[in-house]
Amino acid sequence: MTTAEDLATRVREGDLRIHELEDHADHDTAAAARRLVLEAETGVDLETIADYSFPAAEAEPNVENMIGAAQVPMGVVGPATVDGGAADGEYYLPLATTEGALLASVNRGLSVIGTAGGATARVTKNGMTRAPVFRVEGVAEAAETVEWVDENRDALAEAAESTTSHGELLGVEPYVVGDSVFLRFAYDTKDAMGMNMATIATAAACEVVEEETPASLVALSGNMCSDKKPAAINAIEGRGRSVTADVVISGELVEERLHTTPEAIAEANTRKNLTGSAKAGALGFNAHAANVVAAAFLATGQDEAQVVEAANTITTMDARKREDGGSDLYASVSLASLEVGTVGGGTKLPTQSEALEILGLRGGGDPAGSNADALAEVIAVGALAGELSLLGALSSRHLASAHEELGR
Template sequence: MTDPEDLVERVRDGELRLHELEDHADHDTAAEARRLLLERETETELEAIGDYAFPAEAAEPNIENMIGAAQVPMGVVGPVPVSGGAATGDHYLPLATTEGALLASVNRGLGVIRSAGGADARVTKNGMTRAPVFRVAGVAEAAETVEWVNENGDALAEAAESTTSHGELIDVEPYVVGDSVYLRFAYDTKDAMGMNMATIATGEACEIVEAETPADLVALSGNLCSDKKPAAINAVEGRGRSVTADAVIPGELVEERLHTTPEAIAEANTRKNLTGSAKAGSLGFNAHAANVVAAAFLATGQDEAQVVEAANAITTMDARENEDGTTDLYASVSLASLEVGTVGGGTKLPTQAEALEVLGLRGGGDPPGSNADALAEIIAVGALAGELSLLGALSSRHLASAHEDLGR
């Protein structure tokens, strides 16, 4: 077995670079050597970082220059009955976060939803996008390129789908800006989040576009995709899964459990999430949907940077008067671009794989895509619970006292 001290000395002597250590030792030894070097260079102790529970080799597809692991506390909320297009029955939702009171708040919202009979949830649109940008001489060549793309969808699909046994090209939408042509490819990536799949497939299709049109590829991503950035196109057209969850909460339950009224919650939502967000120029019209999404992403091995797109959510709260004079609360959250998968990427890591097992959604679904749809629906219900709980706390003026009671 290679001595990590020997690796440290070889790095210090300039014989090896940090990223080359796995070529000379097993993955755990390489990680230990990096920790030793870092401890000496920075005069720190990395005992906790080095105390991880999975073989370092298991993380090879997910990290470079590994030194250990960042351990984030994980809890669970639920169960809550979900009536979805893919998710049905009771589900626990693992959430990983360092924000105190988050799980308590979400669990309170889920308790109210459960007492109201559960929530409905549906994936209404699905399509992972990649949008390359091409250079043309001017608008005439741009129009020629767009015309060819619109008339040759089958050729583009054949090229793109030749790179994957699972992905399916759904649509190619052209956009012209001066002498730039953007093609927004959208794919059904089944149970994979699918960003890599979409990128590789689009690269193959771009070769056909260059061969058959005047357009020259400048960049495989032209930011019209748009990945990991606030973008109106994702809020409007969607990216990944577009999913909505809703529930009707009886007025007496709102008063008993949230200590407020349907009318007060609806007003708080309008003035805060809708008017306030509009005044701020926000792309997200919600209270804190990204909070639940981020915690679910960390727990289940999703790409955490894509929480940016998941914040493109709209929360609606309406007071509905019944014939008997009582008032119920209609609550919904619509996430336009929730990018999730149950295969590939971080879902293979042992901790995250176990979290998906808790959900009963590890690996590919039958039919393909059903597991990722179910995960999106369950996360949406969790986000709805978080919205309901926070708006209840705000409208009852209990937000500060709740944090004080929990010692946060």
């Protein structure tokens, strides 16, 4: 039987390359051999990295050259009381992070939201995008290509949907820049985040475009998608799920639990999240929505690089006058591009699968897409709670003292 020591020796002698080890042993032995090579090369003890709880073979679709696992502390907040289009009831939301005080802050916000009767959340738009770029000779050929695309959506849908049993082409939006033609395909990918699904489907559609128009494909992704990069098109048109959550909190509850007033929170939001973000040239107008999204992504097996699009969030806070002379706080978050799924990718890993089970949202929903919609709505309510808590701390000037008290 081939041992990790045997494989490590062969790597050091140049007989094997480090990415070839799974061809000669099981996945766990291959990972152990890589650790031996690294320990010999660096002098670092990799005992903790080696301490993972799942068979390495289960991670094969998610990582190459595996040596172990990165353990991020995971906590839970909640219950999050959600009146959603797909989510309905109370949910405990697992969050994985290394930022002290984050979960305490989100939990405070969720407690306030729960006391106020819960938050409302809705997915308002759904479409995973892929935007190839084509070369043409000039504007005339660009116009010819765009015209053909506009008149032949059914042919493109047939080609794209032939590659998947679940994906549905929702539309194709053309953009022309000189002799470049970008086609932004949008898909309903049901409960999958759907990036791979959209890519494979779009490749099939591109073959039809090349056959029927003067356009030649240059790149299957032309960055008009736009994946894992700050982009105004995602902030405006959305990508993945566009989801909004809101809540109305009485002024008395704001004063009792957040130790400030609706007017003070609204002013802090306007001056910080709106004016300050505009002055900075930001695409997102929020306090720290990506904080909650990132922690939820790590816990539930989402593509963590897509947190950058979630930072597009816009937070609104308004003081609403009541007839009795008091005021209530209206609070909302709108996440234009939240790319989440409950099947595929990292959601299949054991830890992340358990986290989705805590939410009751592991796997495909009935109807298809409902689990991913519900996950988006719960995350949005978590982000709303985080915004409420942080703006409350800022407007009451308790932010620094809260961190000091928690020893962070």
